[in-house]
Amino acid sequence: MVSINPESKSRAVNREVLSELIKLHGKTSLGGKLPAYDGRKSLYTAGSLPFESEEFSVTLVDPEKKDKEKAEREYKITIRIAGRTDLYHLQQFLKGRQRDMPQETIQVLDVVLRESPSWNYVTVSRSFFSTTFGHRGDIGEGLECWRGYYQSLRPTQMGLSLNIDISATSFFKPVTVVQFVLEFLNLRDASRPLTDRDRIKIKKALRGVRVETNHQEDQIRRYKITGITPVPMSQLIFPVDERGTRMSVVHYFMQRYNYNLQYTSWPCLQSGSDARPVYLPMEACKIVEGQRYSKKLNDKQVANILRATCQRPQQREQSIREMVLHNKYAEDKFAQEFGINVCSDLVSVPARVLPPPMLRYHDSGKEKTCAPSVGQWNMINKKMINGGIIDNWACVSFSRMRPEEVHRFCCDLIQMCNMTGMSVNSRPLVDNRSASPNHIENALRDVYRRTTEMLSKQGHEKQLQLLIVILPEISGSYGKIKKVCETDLGIVSQCYLPRYAARPNKQYLENVALKINVKVGLPPSIEKAFARFGVPAVTKVPTIIFGADVTHPPPGEDSTSSIAVVVASMDWPEITKYRGLVSAQPHRQEIIEDLFSVSKDPQRGNVNGGMIRELLIAFRWKTGRRPERILFYRDSVSEGQLSTVRFHEMNAIRKACAALEEGYMPQIIYIALDK
Known part of the structure; x- marks a missing residue:
């Protein structure tokens, strides 16, 4: 076990400290051992050290102050033996003679x-990235894509296996801050002042980013950005000496460095604390290479990353092979120290391709069944079983499509819905409406109000069954439309991109007709007789299938709640209808807290609740049966948390079942997917 004083949160700094210690004392006090370090508290050696506990002292040059005043810092390192790892239990586990996995040994x-x-690459969680792995790709707004690989050691039926895959992520481009701002805000004129909105966006994007100054030819200083000044550089004045003499940043740079600042209408970057701030003109700073952009990417950036990294299976396999050869595991001095040999060939695993389920359609169509090919099929000569019935619908367009184009699209869509087995009224409840993308919410609420009034006049208690929405040409409004329709107004919506709605083809209209049919509450046309396709785990006994995940806030959001969601099948044996529940829970907590809960009521005493209980009750109400088997799929659990999450959530599922009915103990199959 390692403790470093003063303590650093940076793994890179901790590694620098340990590296200096090994240089000074590796061959003497450490007995010639070559230790492996996790960057935090754990240090591992192949064999015992010549001491139980020892304290060392090393002096390190501050990595943020290299090439200037050589600021030195002394670190106290205490190394003490915390335990010894025995490979015997791992061998027994791999041979199937031991049930519990020795996680510490594998770690x-x-x-x-x-x-x-x-040491050689930029580390992001379990992945490593470097510009040496391939061409870095520009993904827009001051960011670029780096290639890398994911690596993890896993116990398998074949023994210990090294899991390696190709990965990619976003990094800040190593450009001047001025260039980054221009790209990030999509600005063409650098002479105009930044708005308050622009300044806030830049502050969020650059907070915590390291920059290096370029206004001194003989010195390169590095700083970490903590904020952006609220006023332009031309108005920024600060004290320059102990007598309180004040000077503007522009005047200071001219007098001290003979540097004429150009972008005086822009704010300064700020480093240091609020009590002792350091003001840095953007044009005098460059972003240090190798810094990952950890915030959420927009749709265009995600598409650019996918476009740059998407590979066919054969290409991906070749890339993985090349990565393994590039890493030269056979020459790795740490692997040699611990006696680890890594085979350079991929493992061959026996496998089979499962047959796709047969699709059944209505008997009135020319084709009554269909076998999908490579996951694809079409609706030609087919009609849906129990097609949906839509008596009232409406359309609103936020695009630049002409009214006659919108009318023609709606007619074509409704005609296709009726041709494929649905029953849809040929006329909208109210006239089609066109609205500005700047007034999306008002337009949606107006359509809802008009349709509700029309239905009320006709003496119907129903509400609008379907709202056709043609999206604006500029992306970014889909989420808002869905929130207003499905969450605020409670109406079903189907959105269309204008480039497809303006020139719809038959295949496109067939696909969206299928989507609409599912949304109006009727099951899709999957063959009910699952048993003939060999899925007895689902069809032999009443089975409910759960899916669960936890979404965490992005980095930088320190107080926002994490969101847990659980969905469960509501029919059997078809498994085509699902119901979902959402629950907020503590920040970045991975264990789903509200699977089962007990609250106290003054009149009723202890009251059982939770998402599992609610969904089990709903399943029984829908099917008339209680599930005898539970399939619980849990997504995105890291290796380190897997055992803890599984223990707590399995316990919650069992408690929810026991609380429903005495002696109720269905079979539970818990399937967790690693991150």
């Missing part, structure tokens, strides 16, 4: 194999 070996890449 030790995993850290050893990650030691060399941790």
